Amino acid sequence: xxxxSTAGVDPTKMGVGRAIAVLTSGGDAxxxxxxxxxxxxxxxxxxxxxxxVHEGYQGLVDGGDHIRPATWESVSMMLQLGxxxxxxxRCKDFQTxxxxxxxxxxxVKLGVTNLCVxxxxxxxxxxxxxxxxxxxxxxxxxxxxxxxKEEAKTSSHLNIVGMVGSIDNDFCGTxxxxxxxxxxxxIIEVVDSITTTAQSHQRAFIxxxxxxxxxxxxxxxxxxxxxxxVFIPEMPxxxxxxxxxxxxxxxxxxxxxxLNVIIVAEGAINKAGKPITCDQLKDLVTKRLGYDTRxxxxxxxxxxxxxxxxxxxxxxxxGVEAVMALLEAxxxxxxxxxxxxxxxAVRLPLMECVQVTKxxxxxxxxxxxxxxxxxxxxxxxxxxxxxxxxxxxxxxETKSNINVAILNVGAPCAxxxxxxxxxxxxxxxxxxxxxxxxxxxxxxxxxxxxxxxxNIVGEWTGKGxxxxxxxxxxxxxxxxxxxxxxxxxxxxxxxxxxxxxxFSGALEMTCDRIKQSAAGTKRRVFIIETMGGYCGYLAxxxxxSAGADAAYIYEEKxxxxxxxxxxxxxxxxxxxxxxxxLILRNxxxxxxxxxxxIFNLYxxxxxxxxxxxxxxxxxxxxxxxxxxxxxxxxTKMGAKAVLWLTEKLKECYRHGRIFxxxxxxxxxxxxxxxxxxxxxxxxxxxxTDFEHxxxxxxxxxxxxxxxxxxxxxxxxxxxxxxxxxxxxxxx
Numbered sequence: 001x002x003x004x005s006t007a008g009v010d011p012t013k014m015g016v017g018r019a020i021a022v023l024t025s026g027g028d029a030x031x032x033x034x035x036x037x038x039x040x041x042x043x044x045x046x047x048x049x050x051x052x053v054h055e056g057y058q059g060l061v062d063g064g065d066h067i068r069p070a071t072w073e074s075v076s077m078m079l080q081l082g083x084x085x086x087x088x089x090r091c092k093d094f095q096t097x098x099x100x101x102x103x104x105x106x107x108v109k110l111g112v113t114n115l116c117v118x119x120x121x122x123x124x125x126x127x128x129x130x131x132x133x134x135x136x137x138x139x140x141x142x143x144x145x146x147x148x149k150e151e152a153k154t155s156s157h158l159n160i161v162g163m164v165g166s167i168d169n170d171f172c173g174t175x176x177x178x179x180x181x182x183x184x185x186x187i188i189e190v191v192d193s194i195t196t197t198a199q200s201h202q203r204a205f206i207x208x209x210x211x212x213x214x215x216x217x218x219x220x221x222x223x224x225x226x227x228x229x230v231f232i233p234e235m236p237x238x239x240x241x242x243x244x245x246x247x248x249x250x251x252x253x254x255x256x257x258x259l260n261v262i263i264v265a266e267g268a269i270n271k272a273g274k275p276i277t278c279d280q281l282k283d284l285v286t287k288r289l290g291y292d293t294r295x296x297x298x299x300x301x302x303x304x305x306x307x308x309x310x311x312x313x314x315x316x317x318x319g320v321e322a323v324m325a326l327l328e329a330x331x332x333x334x335x336x337x338x339x340x341x342x343x344x345a346v347r348l349p350l351m352e353c354v355q356v357t358k359x360x361x362x363x364x365x366x367x368x369x370x371x372x373x374x375x376x377x378x379x380x381x382x383x384x385x386x387x388x389x390x391x392x393x394x395x396x397e398t399k400s401n402i403n404v405a406i407l408n409v410g411a412p413c414a415x416x417x418x419x420x421x422x423x424x425x426x427x428x429x430x431x432x433x434x435x436x437x438x439x440x441x442x443x444x445x446x447x448x449x450x451x452x453x454x455n456i457v458g459e460w461t462g463k464g465x466x467x468x469x470x471x472x473x474x475x476x477x478x479x480x481x482x483x484x485x486x487x488x489x490x491x492x493x494x495x496x497x498x499x500x501x502x503f504s505g506a507l508e509m510t511c512d513r514i515k516q517s518a519a520g521t522k523r524r525v526f527i528i529e530t531m532g533g534y535c536g537y538l539a540x541x542x543x544x545s546a547g548a549d550a551a552y553i554y555e556e557k558x559x560x561x562x563x564x565x566x567x568x569x570x571x572x573x574x575x576x577x578x579x580x581x582l583i584l585r586n587x588x589x590x591x592x593x594x595x596x597x598i599f600n601l602y603x604x605x606x607x608x609x610x611x612x613x614x615x616x617x618x619x620x621x622x623x624x625x626x627x628x629x630x631x632x633x634x635t636k637m638g639a640k641a642v643l644w645l646t647e648k649l650k651e652c653y654r655h656g657r658i659f660x661x662x663x664x665x666x667x668x669x670x671x672x673x674x675x676x677x678x679x680x681x682x683x684x685x686x687x688t689d690f691e692h693x694x695x696x697x698x699x700x701x702x703x704x705x706x707x708x709x710x711x712x713x714x715x716x717x718x719x720x721x722x723x724x725x726x727x728x729x730x731x
Contacts, residue, residue, distance in 0.1 A: 011716065014327045015048025020114040021067065021107060023053035023060060024084040025091075025123035028303060029165040029179025031311030032084040032118050037075040037547075038319025039116050041710045044072060046327060051112060055087040056119075057094035057126065063106035072712055073577045079316075079547045082182070082306050084165075088119070100130050104137035105146045108155045114326040117162050118178070121171055121357050124162040128335045128351055134158040160335035161322045162350050163315075167303055170214035172360065173353035174339035175379045178318065181310040183210070183302040184220060184628035190298060191225045192462055192625060195259060204249065204260040204285050204293040208278045210302050211265035213361060214376070217302070218265035219383050222391070224631035226421070226461040227261040228252055230387065231268035231276050233364060234372040234380075239271060246288050255455045260291070271367070310629060312545035314340065320706050321345045342674030343699065378675075383632070386639050390425050395454060400431035402649055404642065405491045406452070407437035407444060408470035409498035409505055412622055415630035416497055417460040417467050422638030423495050424457045430646045435489060440471040440498075441505050445478030447485055461635070464625045470498065474505045482509070492658050493645045495638075500533075500693040506666060507681050523574050523610040525549075525581035525602055529595045531621050532586050534692035537700055538621070539586040544703060549573070549711045551584040552593070555698060563593065567605045569713065574610045581610065588692075633671075640676055641669050673699075 020043045024032050036052075043050040050070040053059045059066030078085055093099035107115070117127040134157060141147045147155075164171040167183035187209055194205050209217045215232025222230035229245055231237065237244070249260045262285075268276040278295040285293045307315070321338045325347055329336075335350040356375055363372040373381050404427050408416050420436075427434045436452035437444050460467055475482055485491075494509075496502045532538040536553025543551035550566045552558055570581050583602065585595050599614040606612060626634070644667070652660045660666075667678040689696050708715050 011046060012714075013047055015043060015046030015323075017047075018114060018327065019049040019051065019110060019112040020116060020323065020326060021051040021053050021060075021110075021112045022070075022086075022116040023056050023118070024086055024088045024165065025056035025117060025119035025126075026088060027120065027166065028083045028088055029167050029177070030082045030182035030303070030305065030307035031178040031315040032165045033078045033081050034307060034312045034315030035118050035163050035165070035178060035319045035322075036084070036086060037078045038316040038706075038710060039323055040070040040075045041072060041712070042320050042323040042706075044070075045709050046323065048114075048323075048327070049111070051110060052086045055089045057091035057103070057123075058089045059087070060103040060106065061091065061093045061099045063102070063109075067106060067110060076578055077580070079312055079545075080306050082304060084118075094126060094130075097133070100133060101137050101140060103130065104134060104158075105141045107158075108138070108141060108147045108151050111151070111154065113155050113157065114159045114329075115161075116322050116326065117160065118165045119162075120164065120166045121354050124164070124337060124350055125354050127160045127162060128354075131158050131160045131335050157331040159326050159329040159333070160350070161325045161329075162335070162337040163318045163322055164337060164339070167217070168211050168214045169216040170211075170357065171337075171353060172356040172375060172377055173337065173348045175342065175377070176310075176314060176340050178311055178315050179303075179307075180216065181314070181629060182305065182308045183217060184224070185308050186302050186305055187217065187221050187298060188224055188462075188628045188631075190296070190301075191221065191261070194294075194296065195225070195261065195459075195462070199258045201292060202253075202258045204262070204289075204291040206262045206264060206278050206281050206285075206293065206295040208264045208266055208295070208297040210298070212267040213364075215265040215267070216376075216380060216383075218263045218268075219380070219387060220628060220632050222263045223383060223387055223635050224418075224461060224628045225261060225263075226458065227263045227391070229391070230263045230265075231281075232265045233267040233269055234360070234376060235369050235384065236269050236271045236276075241270070242284055242288075246285070249285065249289060249291070252458075255458070257455070257458055260285075266297075273365075308627070309541070309545040310627075313541060316544055316706065316710065317345055317703070320709075321347070343671060344673050382636060386422070386636050389429060389639060390422060390635070395428050396431045398431060399433065400646075400649075402430075402432045402492050402646075402653075403435060403490050404432045404493045404495060404645060405435040405437050405444070405449065405489070406468070406495045406497070407440055408466045408468045409440040409496055410470060410472055410501035411499065412464075412466040412470050413499070414464045414622075414624060414626035415634035416465070416470070417457075417463045417634075418626060418631045419497050419634035419638035419641075420468060421457040421460040422635040423497075423642045424452050424638075425454060426639045426642040427646075428454050430642065432642075432646070435491065436468055439469040440473060440501075441475040441478060441482065442471050442473040443469065444485060445475070445481035447488075449485065449489055461631055462625055465622075472501050474501060475508050479508075492649060495641050495645065497638075503668060503681070503684070503688075504690070504693075506668075507685060509666075523579050523581075525570065525574075525583060525606060525610050525612045527583045527585065527595060527599045527602060527612060527614040529585050529587055529614075529616040531617065531619075532588075533694070534586075534588045535694045535698075536586045536589065537698070539584045539589075540700055540704055540707065543582075543584050543707045544710075546582055546584075547710065548582040548584050548707065551586075551704075551707060552589045552598070553586045554589045554692065555694070555701060556704065558590070558593070560593075563598070563601060567602055569711075570602070571606060571609050573712065574606070637669055637676065644669070644678055 164177040166177045167179040169180040336347045438448040534554045539551040603612040663680045
């Protein structure tokens with residue numbers, strides 16, 4: 001990401017005298033409302049006028065009541081709703097030049113020269129055509145007397161910014177589109193339910209998910225549930241796949257599995273370009289193998305329901321970035337799309353992304369399937385490569401004579417088992433002997449070590465908690481016993497999965513070697529305490545995804561004056577049409593301003609205006625099954641960790657011994673900015689606040705002003721750095 005300086009710019013004046021219109025177009029996607037809400041509130045924060053365009057491009061053409069001013073209150077209680085509150089419609093009128101001329105006239109009359117479009121590639125392509133024709137429409141409207149000379153003078157060019165709303169994740173240039181994560185939640189809920197009944201009756205299940213031209217949903221679902229096979233349009237199976245599929249299902253049953261799962265994208269094809277359907281697969285498995293087989297087509301249930309926390313945060317972040325991109329645009333700036341790369345918001349040229357998206361279809365039509373996968377982008381390609389490693393490779397006959405031990409350390413968390421499964425299977429594929437260590441470092445000291453096989457971890461992906469067992473005990477007091485057992489079992493490498501205890505323990509060893517219920521008629525404020533130790537990430541992200549009014553964290557110091565201002569601010573909001581408030585408090589944000597103190601303060605000061613409820617969430621935050629994101633992320637991390645260890649062991653293996661003496665022989669694997677990176681423990685030591693168990697610099701702190709602006713606080717937004725347009729990168 002490149003940054004430029006705009007020092008001296010007052011963000012609350014950036015939009016003064018300007019107007020922004022926001023519309024949703026094409027198929028609806030969960031999270032669109034979060035994007036609309038953020039666009040409206042940040043637009044108003046900058047001093048701009050903001051308009052809703054109801055019913056997509058049709059509303060733009062029809063004008064009148066379809067284009068209405070947006071207010072702060074008009075987007076309240078929108079964040080948690082699925083679909084799109086302002087409506088979406090297919091519009092043939094906008095596809096004609098005459099229809100676009102009407103749309104231009106309607107916008108100019110309202111002084112709108114900034115358009116934010118949330119939709120798929122077709123909607124965004126239409127927006128770009130509209131932009132390129134704007135100057136012609138401008139002149140035609142003036143000569144026809146539809147606009148005045150003064151209106152023409154202030155509307156000489158149109159700025160366009162797009163946000164991609166598509167559950168298929170079929171737009172090239174972004175890691176995730178708005179709605180994809182929520183759709184995966186719906187799919188995984190069904191898969192988890194199906195696997196329960198399938199195991200009871202030893203059935204084979206075939207599940208068709210959306211994705212007419214893109215196999216992302218099917219591919220990630222297969223990774224997240226450990227499916228036996230996945231069919232996607234970008235990579236048809238080789239000829240003779242029917243025999244291969246039946247052989248694979250048979251091997252799985254012989255290994256002790258009581259079920260088989262096959263995932264099919266609705267656009268799945270064979271090498272000849274002919275469809276592969278659920279019914280076709282059901283007939284194949286039933287007739288060839290005699291298995292009791294069921295087929296399920298999910299359909300539009302994937303679009304339904306409330307948006308996930310990820311989509312709420314994604315939509316909010318994209319909305320903020322879209323407004324900034326519009327207000328910073330010049331007549332020479334090309335139309336851009338706001339995108340996500342890793343955990344970074346980026347801007348990419350809209351039509352370049354559209355062209356690459358079209359190039360994928362061309363590549364598939366021409367049978368260049370490897371190119372199609374690469375054109376989908378790095379994230380898609382990594383998912384495909386991980387799936388192939390875990391599902392389509394047989395363990396080798398020869399062994400590497402390398403022993404790799406895996407252990408979980410610290411508090412249990414959803415996704416641990418998926419990471420273990422991936423690490424074990426990748427290790428076996430590499431020819432290593434894989435060892436399971438139960439109960440963390442304590443188990444390593446007390447010799448709770450045993451071989452772990454391919455089949456043992458087969459159904460671990462969707463399980464919560466830690467199947468290996470995990471404890472917070474650090475290795476310090478057991479160092480001698482641990483050293484003896486590492487030597488006894490001839491352990492060459494350790495994969496340690498966990499949080500801060502895992503990091504601290506690895507360092508020790510290397511050194512030694514509820515919001516919905518408040519939406520009724522009564523005005524109510526909820527005070528919620530989250531976990532996280534001294535780290536405020538959970539409270540901050542929960543605040544963004546739930547539309548909190550405040551989130552108190554250790555990293556951002558606060559005092560009684562801040563609490564007083566927060567209470568006064570919320571009291572004023574409650575005197576309007578707003579009926580709910582949400583306050584989040586990190587468990588260790590302050591030793592004096594406890595959850596009870598904050599609850600009592602808000603209760604006392606809110607008398608006559610609102611009442612309060614409090615909830616300490618506790619360990620329920622660690623429970624439950626892992627989300628699709630956690631399953632997929634953990635699987636890729638487990639695979640990458642063992643592949644890295646394998647390469648390092650090759651470098652260090654000499655004369656039957658391991659010589660691991662360099663700083664990069666002990667690393668932490670994690671997300672940093674745009675991708676998964678391995679960083680030496682010794683380097684991270686300098687970046688860590690050990691007393692409070694947090695990094696010295698937290699990237700997500702830059703998101704906190706967004707939460708406050710969306711809650712209508714009059715604060716200053718730092719605009720000294722902002723995102724520049726980038727080139728799209730692929731292949």
